[in-house]
Amino acid sequence: MTTINHHQVNPRKITWIDYYQGFLSVAAILVFFTKIDVYLHTRGLGIPLLWLIGFTFAASPLFLTIGNRLKYIPIPVIVWVTGYLALPLISILILPQIPDLQFFEDQIRTMVFLLVMLIIFSQRLIFLKWVKITILLVTIFNTVAFLYEFVNPLAFYVLQVSPGRSSGFYEDSNTAGCIIILGMIISIDLIKPKYRLIFASFLFLGIATTFSRGAILGWFVVVLLFMKNEIIPRRQIILLFLSMFVTITILSSQLNNLSNIKTADGTDLFNDDSLERVEFLINPLGQKDDSSASRKGHVEEAWHKFAMKPFIGNGLGTGGSEVFRTSDGQPQRSHNIYLDQMVEYGFLGSLIYPFLILACVWKAEGEHRKYSLPFIAFALLWGIFSHTTMESFCLLVYYAVMANLTQQSRLGNF
Numbered sequence: 492m493t494t495i496n497h498h499q500v501n502p503r504k505i506t507w508i509d510y511y512q513g514f515l516s517v518a519a520i521l522v523f524f525t526k527i528d529v530y531l532h533t534r535g536l537g538i539p540l541l542w543l544i545g546f547t548f549a550a551s552p553l554f555l556t557i558g559n560r561l562k563y564i565p566i567p568v569i570v571w572v573t574g575y576l577a578l579p580l581i582s583i584l585i586l587p588q589i590p591d592l593q594f595f596e597d598q599i600r601t602m603v604f605l606l607v608m609l610i611i612f613s614q615r616l617i618f619l620k621w622v623k624i625t626i627l628l629v630t631i632f633n634t635v636a637f638l639y640e641f642v643n644p645l646a647f648y649v650l651q652v653s654p655g656r657s658s659g660f661y662e663d664s665n666t667a668g669c670i671i672i673l674g675m676i677i678s679i680d681l682i683k684p685k686y687r688l689i690f691a692s693f694l695f696l697g698i699a700t701t702f703s704r705g706a707i708l709g710w711f712v713v714v715l716l717f718m719k720n721e722i723i724p725r726r727q728i729i730l731l732f733l734s735m736f737v738t739i740t741i742l743s744s745q746l747n748n749l750s751n752i753k754t755a756d757g758t759d760l761f762n763d764d765s766l767e768r769v770e771f772l773i774n775p776l777g778q779k780d781d782s783s784a785s786r787k788g789h790v791e792e793a794w795h796k797f798a799m800k801p802f803i804g805n806g807l808g809t810g811g812s813e814v815f816r817t818s819d820g821q822p823q824r825s826h827n828i829y830l831d832q833m834v835e836y837g838f839l840g841s842l843i844y845p846f847l848i849l850a851c852v853w854k855a856e857g858e859h860r861k862y863s864l865p866f867i868a869f870a871l872l873w874g875i876f877s878h879t880t881m882e883s884f885c886l887l888v889y890y891a892v893m894a895n896l897t898q899q900s901r902l903g904n905f
Contacts, residue, residue: 505615512553513618515611519546520625523888524670525633530647530660539884543600547607554610562902563613565894567850572602575843578836579807586806594808601882608891616899622892627681630674633659634697637667641700657700666883668698668706669873672713673889676866677896679722680858687717688727692734705876709869716865793825796834804837810878828874828881844874844881851894859900866893 522528528542553560579595612619637657640646647659656664671694682690691714698706714731717723796805810824810831825831832840848870852863874880881887 508552508556509615509618512611512615513621515546515549515553516618516622517625519608519611519888520622520629520892522546523884524626524674525629526661526666526670526883526885528884529662533662540600543604543607543884546611547603550607550611553613557610560610560613563895563898564609565850565853565898567853568605568609568847568890568894571847571850572605574846576602578843582804582806582836585803597882598807601887604884604887605891608888609894612891612895613898616904619892619896619899623678623681626674626892627678630671630678630694633667633671633674634694636660637671637697637700656702657697661885664701665703665705665877666879666885668701668703669709669877670885671698672706672709672869673866673886675710676713676862676869677889677892679717680862684722684724687723688714688730691717691723703876705873709872712872713865713869716868720861720864722861722865789823789825790827790830793827793830793834797830797837800837801833802837804833804835804840807835810834824878826876826878828878831878845871847881847890851890852897854901855897856900856903859896863897 522542528537528539531537532539575598579598612622636646636659640657640659658664658667661667661670675691675694679687679690691710695707695710698710714723718725718728718731793810796809799805825834828844829841832843834840836843848867852859852866855863870880879886
């Protein structure tokens with residue numbers, strides 16, 4: 492994504508506190524971007540909140556040097572955090588009911604996490620390079636792990652939320668696909684240009700095993716924007732479309748045979764939901780699947796709530812369904828961050844998430860600017876498919892990295 496010249500940046504001698512910060516930066520990616528904190532919790536080891544508390548405490552020595560870091564802190568994100576805090580407080584003044592404290596706690600957690608990560612990734616540009624290399628390795632690992640899980644569904648010893656769809660440590664297949672694309676955006680510059688389409692195609696294999704339509708669509712959007720910005724050589728576009736044509740042709744001709752493929756223990760490799768998703772990808776206008784049908788009810792209920800109070804919203808925590816429940820008994824949400832926030836805050840709610848994404852790349856300069864558009868395009872697209880874009884630590888830690896890279900670019904450091 493960026494060419495880092497650390498001979499020109501921060502020329503002072505690196506001290507032990509700097510190396511400590513570098514360790515924290517890499518550790519934050521290994522813990523949160525992999526979502527290993529949540530995975531370990533499902534295995535009965537630790538609580539995700541304790542990881543946040545632990546990193547906050549571990550970062551306390553960095554707070555002592557905050558005066559030296561101020562110019563490296565991404566102010567647009569700080570402004571967004573301030574506004575995000577003000578929204579529920581204003582909502583309480585306008586609306587008669589008190590919001591569910593759990594949702595307010597989740598919102599506070601989002602803000603604290605973002606602020607801590609902004610500080611951990613600040614100042615030293617060389618550590619951001621370490622972070623990018625770590626993200627590249629995590630992305631490659633995820634791709635291999637998802638492929639392995641596809642043929643061995645019990646590989647991670649966790650009951651799959653969506654059987655037949657790989658998810659790795661992430662549990663949710665959609666999030667798993669999203670993470671690979673984000674990893675590709677931030678690390679593809681570490682690959683030589685002539686190999687970048689091959690690299691992206693390899694990552695697509697991992698995304699394909701998640702059967703996430705949003706992630707698959709997002710991959711094509713990002714790759715095409717890479718070609719537009721010449722991140723991937725434009726001459727390779729013929730190879731891209733040829734690969735798409737061959738893949739669709741093979742799937743179309745072998746669709747009826749996919750249901751007969753078995754794993755080593757004799758179970759079906761493709762279940763009914765996976766087959767329906769393959770059919771949808773081949774012919775989006777001619778196929779409907781149970782997943783799409785189930786989400787329709789959630790969306791209709793959310794639109795009805797929004798229509799009741801389109802200007803001031805219904806208040807924090809009201810985005811959940813009063814009819815549909817998740818497997819653990821929680822109110823089902825609309826799977827759309829824009830609609831989810833509109834239910835809670837009215838029309839203005841639709842701008843909360845886009846403002847966060849724009850704040851992460853505001854006034855990006857240099858080489859980093861070329862990667863801002865693919866990030867913005869995918870992030871905004873992903874908001875249509877997910878309502879957890881502002882609460883998942885694996886996404887928030889990525890926003891913090893992007894924001895710090897942008898800040899360094901504004902300072903002219905690369």
